[in-house]
Every structure is written in C-alpha cells, then in structure tokens.
Amino acid sequence: MTAPAHARTSADLIRAEEPVLAHNYHPLPVVVARAEGAWVEDVEGRRYLDMLAGYSALNFGHRHPALIQAAHDQLDRLTLTSRAFHNDRLAEFAERLAALTGLDMVLPMNTGAEAVESGIKVARKWAYDVKGVPDGQATIVVAADNFHGRTTTIVSFSTDETARAGFGPFTPGFRIVPYNDLAALEEAVDETTAAVLIEPIQGEAGVIIPDEGYLTGVRELTRRKGCLFIADEIQSGLGRTGRTLAVEHESVVPDVLLLGKALGGGIVPVSAVVARREVMGVLGPGEHGSTFGGNPLAAAVGTAVVGLLETGEFQRRADELGLVLSEGLEALRGHGVSGFRARGLWAGVDVDPALGTGREISERLMREGILVKDTHGSTIRLAPPLTVTADELRSALGTLEKVLGQAG
Structure with missing residues (x-):
C-alpha cells in the first residue's frame, strides 16, 4: 500500500x-x-x-493574506461561468488592470504562453485588417535568446535547441535578430511586419538587461515603420524590477503588453493581453477565446493583485x-x-x-x-x-x- x-x-x-x-x-x-x-x-x-x-x-x-482572502471570498460565491455569460468580477479586473498599465483593453487568458499566442494572433489580425498586409504574409520580428513559452508556435522562434529539437515542423512568419541591436532590428522590419515582440529584460537568458535607450529605440522604430511594439512582461512586470513594468525604466508605452505569472498571485494561473483600443478592437466574437480566461476566481485574485500594485509599495x-x-x-x-x-x-x-x-x-x-x-x-x-x-x-x-x- x-x-x-x-x-x-x-x-x-x-x-x-x-x-x-x-x-x-x-x-x-x-x-x-x-x-x-x-x-x-x-x-x-x-x-x-x-x-x-x-x-x-x-x-x-x-x-499573501490579501490574496488568500480574495480567493477564499470568491470560492464561497462563484468560480467559473465560461465567457458564454458575464460574471460580476471581470469588468473591475479589466478596468483596473488597463488603468494600471496605461492601456485601454484587456484580453484575459490563463498562462503566459497563452498570452503570447494571443498577442501574436492580435498582431497578425491587426496587420491584415488595419495595416493592409496581404493575407498570410504577416511577419513578427523577435530577439535571439528569447523565452516566450513552449508551445509549438513559440518554440518555432526560439534559438534554444533544447526547446526546439524534435518538435518541428515549425511555424513560419518570424524573423530573429540579435537582442539589444537596433541596427539589426531596423533591417529586419519591412512592410510585412506586424509587430516587434521582445522581453524588456530577457529572464531565461540570464537576466539580460539591454543598453539604455534600446527600448526607446524599439518604440521609435516601430512607430516610424508602422508596426506594433509587443512587450512580454510576463516575468519582468508587476513590480519585479522596481517599477510596475520594466518598460517604465525608459518611460516607454508599448502597443501591446503581455502579462502573467504574478498576475495570479501565486494562487491561480492568470494572464492577460493589454493593448491600445485600436489594436485590440480587431478581434470579433468567435475569433479567439478561452473557457477559463477571465473566470470569476481568476478575476477576483487578479483584482487583488492590481490593488497591491496600485499603492506603489x-x-x-x-x-x-x-x-x-x-x-x-x-x-x-x-x-x-x-x-x-x-x-x-x-x-x-x-x-x-x-x-x-x-x-x-x-x-x-x-x-x-x-x-x-x-x-x-x-x-x-x-x-x-x-x-x-x-x-x-x-x-x-x-x-x-x-x-x-x-x-x-
């Protein structure tokens, strides 16, 4: 036995x-x-x-007592509805998270990899519907030595052979440039580019911090070239670096922000894509979804997390x-x-x-x-x-x- x-x-x-x-x-x-x-x-x-x-x-x-209390209180009321119905916790979560990050709209998901996948989909849809990239030709520029997750699409643009080997064929549509290299980024971005997707600090690579001015340069380049700046702050965000977001060290606001990990308070998996309204607005009913994304328990805990960060402590x-x-x-x-x-x-x-x-x-x-x-x-x-x-x-x-x- x-x-x-x-x-x-x-x-x-x-x-x-x-x-x-x-x-x-x-x-x-x-x-x-x-x-x-x-x-x-x-x-x-x-x-x-x-x-x-x-x-x-x-x-x-x-x-954390405040987060445990939020979870306990919600467990006694409602845990899941799916997004087939509204729930009474989601609006406040989205409103306060958008305000905390300085952006407009929230797409709630569960894991960090889901947030990255969702951000990729939003960027491609924006490229076709708004930028006018021919269907099926959108590209996304990423940095070498990145870590954005482990799905088949995400490992397609990893340079870590341990993460990639044995999992092909790989998803096309990505261009890899050296991290912290604005000249290489400039050369890689063209009329097909939907977005530049980077970590403001590369965590898995060994906490690699780019040169001062790199994030500002990425923001300026993406605006000038007419593509989106997606910042993956799943590890670096929500207080870790001494700011709410790591991009704040250069006073940069991306078009799309990817959050996860700490957003669930160590209790439930919670992630989110937060974006400008004109970017997130490209999604329509049925084009993306998640059974558990935005569930009442996750929204309650996520709201409590945002509450802790709103104080700045x-x-x-x-x-x-x-x-x-x-x-x-x-x-x-x-x-x-x-x-x-x-x-x-x-x-x-x-x-x-x-x-x-x-x-x-x-x-x-x-x-x-x-x-x-x-x-x-x-x-x-x-x-x-x-x-x-x-x-x-x-x-x-x-x-x-x-x-x-x-x-x-």
Whole structure:
C-alpha cells in the first residue's frame, strides 16, 4: 500500500514521481509541503528561503493574506461561468488592470504562453485588417535568446535547441535578430511586419538587461515603420524590477503588453493581453477565446493583485531592496562571482565556472537552506518575493559567499 503523502519522506516522494510523471523537468531534490511569505518548508520540516519566487509568479510571496482572502471570498460565491455569460468580477479586473498599465483593453487568458499566442494572433489580425498586409504574409520580428513559452508556435522562434529539437515542423512568419541591436532590428522590419515582440529584460537568458535607450529605440522604430511594439512582461512586470513594468525604466508605452505569472498571485494561473483600443478592437466574437480566461476566481485574485500594485509599495520595495541585492553581489565580484546583471529584485549571477555549474551551485545553496535556479552554464537567477526583508537578502548573499568559498 502506498503511504499517504504526509507520511512519506522527500526521498520517497521523489522516487514515486519517477515512473508516473513526464520527465520534462529536472527539479532540485527538495519536496515543498508548506510555505509562508518568503519561506518554504519541506516534508521533513526543513525551512528554505525562496529566492526564485516561482519565476516571478510569487512576487507577493507565498500565501499573501490579501490574496488568500480574495480567493477564499470568491470560492464561497462563484468560480467559473465560461465567457458564454458575464460574471460580476471581470469588468473591475479589466478596468483596473488597463488603468494600471496605461492601456485601454484587456484580453484575459490563463498562462503566459497563452498570452503570447494571443498577442501574436492580435498582431497578425491587426496587420491584415488595419495595416493592409496581404493575407498570410504577416511577419513578427523577435530577439535571439528569447523565452516566450513552449508551445509549438513559440518554440518555432526560439534559438534554444533544447526547446526546439524534435518538435518541428515549425511555424513560419518570424524573423530573429540579435537582442539589444537596433541596427539589426531596423533591417529586419519591412512592410510585412506586424509587430516587434521582445522581453524588456530577457529572464531565461540570464537576466539580460539591454543598453539604455534600446527600448526607446524599439518604440521609435516601430512607430516610424508602422508596426506594433509587443512587450512580454510576463516575468519582468508587476513590480519585479522596481517599477510596475520594466518598460517604465525608459518611460516607454508599448502597443501591446503581455502579462502573467504574478498576475495570479501565486494562487491561480492568470494572464492577460493589454493593448491600445485600436489594436485590440480587431478581434470579433468567435475569433479567439478561452473557457477559463477571465473566470470569476481568476478575476477576483487578479483584482487583488492590481490593488497591491496600485499603492506603489511593492515597486518601492523592489527598488530599495534591489540596491541591497546589487551591493551584496558587487562585494562578491572576483570572489567566485565573475559578473552579474540586476534590476530591482532580479539578478542573473555568473559564477566562476571553475567553482561549478549553475546546477551544482544551486544544489549546494539548497543544502544551506537557500532555493535558487540555474540557467545556462554557470549562471544562477535570483528573484526573491518582493516581501523579502533586507536581513533575509543579506543572509542569502552571505550563504552564497560561503558556498562559493567552499567550492574554491
């Protein structure tokens, strides 16, 4: 007989997954059972500081009281209607999210990849109906080393062979240019271009921050060339970088904004495409949809998330604590850290390869009670909840220093 989950050890549960779960992830060997704020606890009761925050899905920490209360209240009333009917939570969610982002209309979806796919569809429809691109010829320009999701269309314009290999044939209609290269972008955009789709900061690539002026240049170029600027802020948005949106660091407003992850408050999957009215207005009934998109539970939680951001508190915390994070990493430069890139509470940290791979460093940190995630090579990502304290950050950085010292 299989033992109940609460009576099984981490090793038992990890072994139990092997024959029944698809092997599309290689998680760290920790089995989380409980969480609160910036901390998680495994099945044996060991506590860890969560310095990943669900790839920014947990910007407000685990089980934020206001978000949990919003979910509880809605669970007692209504959870799903489908979009076949109106529900009493959706209008407020859309209105407040549009106001928060400075745009006009909202298309609610569920996952980040759905938001990207929906944004692509909206851009192509706009290109045919408004710009006058001949049917079937619309192109979208993207950046190399991007990460926008894992659907077949999205991996069609990925440059990560792990994400692509074995999943063709690939969807046409995309042009790939180097990130942070306005000259290459200028050359790639032509009369068929529906949109330029980029991440204001490339998260999966290692928190790659473009040069000052790049986002402004993308905005100017897309206006001049008559195509849309789509900003994928699924990881970078909603307070993570010290602003509501990462594009705000250059005072840029895109035509289309893609949101997800933190929009669901770590409770339910919520994503959205937010756009100018003349762009989103190209969609008509039956042309796109989602059974769960905009459901009352998601709208209630999403509205509570927007409420937290409307105060500006979390943006200020990320900005102020980001200085603690950057100063701590700077102190480690040359002491196991060969370089880093940070904005707000988000950093890509390059560890001296002689000290280990990113995976090995992550495992060593885990054994010391700190959870992070590696990315390419010897790079690890730090993205703690915006509820983390300065003392917790300093403690995590001290543990990183210890781990690197031991590796040397």
